[in-house]
Amino acid sequence: MDRVSAEAGVSKQTIYSHFRDKEGLFKALIERLTIACFESVFNLENLPGEPAILLRQVGEFYLTKVAENPDYVGLLRLIITESQSFPELAKLYTQTVVQRGRQILVKYFECHPELSIADPEAMAHIFFGSLNSYVIVQEILYGNEVMFLSRDRLLNTLINVVMSQSLA
Template identity: 35%
Template sequence: MKSSHPKTPKRKASPKAEAILGGAMQEFMAHGYAAASMDQIAGAAGVSKPTLYNYFQDKESLFVALIEKLVEERFQDFFSPQQLQQPIPPGKGKIFLRQLATRIIENSVNDPQFLDFMRIIFGESGRFPELARTFVGTVKATAFESITQLFANCRELKVKDPEVAARIFVGTIVHYILTQKLLHGEDVLEMDHERLIEGLIDCLTEN
């Protein structure tokens, strides 16, 4: 698979592009990345193949557009620089982190489409590593960099290495979603998410 691909088309916000992305999501959910075809996607979207290829040159660029759309819709509200770079009132650092972690977990585990799409990315990562790298790179730009700045800017949190703290923060949340929901381990590794978050905040901010 080629490692270079076009960015999400500028026309992605148009009704036609949204219809294509909706049809693609439907087919990827039903068949997985490898088995879904551009013919099936065009049919599900209600567009002709020439129209489909006018917006997306191949299946990879279409899947990448879905990754970017997913991250934008699910993560942007949590990790937007405008939100995380706002000054945190004195004494509210731990409260802010706790609320942020809670919103991310609760919104993720209660969104079946998000969980199904994550399963596709994990399931296809061996055969299509560039898709997985695209997802990780998009999450890095959206989540890790913003959280790193949060730890660096909030003196109250007093972390020695903001980048490591960001990795621990996001990694713990991803691990929880992965084991509890994606791998159906709720009964095997049972853990209340509030208890997990409380322990995470204590570990990151303990002096």
């Protein structure tokens, strides 16, 4: 908190008056970098649209607006780096970002029985997990320099996996 207050140019008391503790500050940071950004484009309570189009929009938004944000990539790098020493930060990220995103997509899949998805929770995990894995491998682990995979190729294949359930 000393470093945060020094960087912000305010007293530690000012930081604590806005955020009860480090966890509150971290939650606010996560929301600012991920959830609020996503909510500004998508109505998370009622995702409208034809599945293939909506899934592409969600994937493209995440890969361009969220994952290309240097602050988000830095935050993800920090969470991974510090997860062993501060497991509560990793758990908080998982609860506020990963779990929330999965729940929203599960609800969407459940509202679209024409997709014939037998396990909406597992499919939502596969969808968001693939997007997160792409960001980690390509951006954080420098996979874009070693084994480049285009975003379009990933999204096309990922959407085909989801949509193929309705053909089975």
